[in-house]
Amino acid sequence: PAQFGQFKVVNSLIAIANMVLIIGTIQAVSRLVSADPERVRAIRRTALSMQVGIGALVAGGMVLAADLIAEGLFKDPALAPFIRVAAGVPFFYAIYAVFVGLLNGSKRFAAQAGLDVIFSTLKPALIVGAVVAGLGVSGALSGFVVAAALACVCGAAVTWRIGTPGGHPVPHAQLLVLLLPMLLSTLMVNILLQIDVLAIKGMANAPVRDYLAGPEGQARVAALLAPLGPGSLPSGLTADFAVAVTDRITGLF
Numbered sequence: 468p469a470q471f472g473q474f475k476v477v478n479s480l481i482a483i484a485n486m487v488l489i490i491g492t493i494q495a496v497s498r499l500v501s502a503d504p505e506r507v508r509a510i511r512r513t514a515l516s517m518q519v520g521i522g523a524l525v526a527g528g529m530v531l532a533a534d535l536i537a538e539g540l541f542k543d544p545a546l547a548p549f550i551r552v553a554a555g556v557p558f559f560y561a562i563y564a565v566f567v568g569l570l571n572g573s574k575r576f577a578a579q580a581g582l583d584v585i586f587s588t589l590k591p592a593l594i595v596g597a598v599v600a601g602l603g604v605s606g607a608l609s610g611f612v613v614a615a616a617l618a619c620v621c622g623a624a625v626t627w628r629i630g631t632p633g634g635h636p637v638p639h640a641q642l643l644v645l646l647l648p649m650l651l652s653t654l655m656v657n658i659l660l661q662i663d664v665l666a667i668k669g670m671a672n673a674p675v676r677d678y679l680a681g682p683e684g685q686a687r688v689a690a691l692l693a694p695l696g697p698g699s700l701p702s703g704l705t706a707d708f709a710v711a712v713t714d715r716i717t718g719l720f
Contacts, residue, residue, distance in 0.1 A: 469711060472718030473604045476541065476668045477549045478611075479661040484525050484557040486657045491649035492518060492564035493571060498645055499637065500572025506637060507569060507630025513637040514565045517646075522561030529554035540665070542672040543710045553608045559615035566622030569629060578625055586618035668717045676709040 492514070499510050529536075530551050537546040563586070570579035593610030600606065678684045688708065 468718030469714035470604055470718070472668070472714040472716070472720075473546060473549060474607055475664050476717060477546060477553050477604075477608060479664045480536070480550065481529070481553045481556050483654070483657045483661050484529070485560045487650050487653045488518075488522065488525070488557055488561045489564040489567070490653045491646055492561065493568040494649050495642055495645035496565055496568025497572035499642065500569055501574075504573065504630070507573060509637045510642075511565065511569055511626070511630070513639060513642055514568070515562065517639055517642060518561040518565050522558035525561070526554040526558040529557070540669050541713075542669070543713070545710065549604055549608055552605055553611065555612040556608075556615050559612070559619050562619045563615060563622050566619070566626045569626045573629055575629070582618070582622055582625055585621050586614065589614040589617055664717060664720065667720055668713055671713045671716055672709050675712045676705060679705045679708055 496510065496514050499514075500507055503510075533547040533550040533554075534544065536550060538544050567579055567582060570576075570582065590611060593614045594607045595610075597606030597610040602609070679688060684705075688704070
């Protein structure tokens with residue numbers, strides 16, 4: 468349960484970014500393509516250039532802010548490496564969404580469904596496979612990143628020949644006008660969807676630590692450590708126990 472709690476916290480955190488990027492981008496790209504099918508390739512160029520930048524910004528921000536997020540929000544520095552590993556997922560999601568939007572706007576629904584089936588199969592297979600192989604939380608998150616990257620490769624292959632060459636360039640502003648309202652509304656909805664796990668992990672630490680630091684908590688910890696022999700409690704043990712307890716509580720929830 469503790470390891471699953473760690474995985475779920477990081478997964479919920481990146482799910483907010485993932486769903487914002489993928490839902491907003493799919494709808495914006497699909498709308499442009501369906502309105503002007505002759506400019507599919509021009510739309511793809513504009514959307515990919517924009518989404519690579521946005522995805523890199525989000526992923527880079529998560530990598531740089533991993534320590535701040537782990538310690539500031541969750542009081543658990545051990546989550547920082549996991550956040551850095553998972554940061555690759557929003558980057559690939561941003562690109563994958565362009566390909567799905569192109570297929571949807573072009574009314575190639577069978578190809579869109581096939582692409583989603585591939586991704587929806589790769590993701591649990593690689594996550595569970597990594598866990599079965601004993602690679603733990605980092606392995607599970609790495610499997611998620613690899614699945615997203617492979618889905619991008621498949622998406623590029625499926626959409627490469629859609630549309631005719633040429634077409635007038637599509638201004639980035641035209642895509643942004645559609646994209647920004649969708650990003651903001653999707654952000655708020657997904658914060659509401661994911662906030663429970665994040666709140667439990669972030670808010671349970673303080674009361675657990677207070678309990679362990681009190682007389683009853685100290686007595687229980689001392690009883691737990693009694694088989695190891697007499698001596699003072701190791702420094703920082705209360706904080707470590709608090710992190711372990713919140714991980715387990717989150718995993719069970």
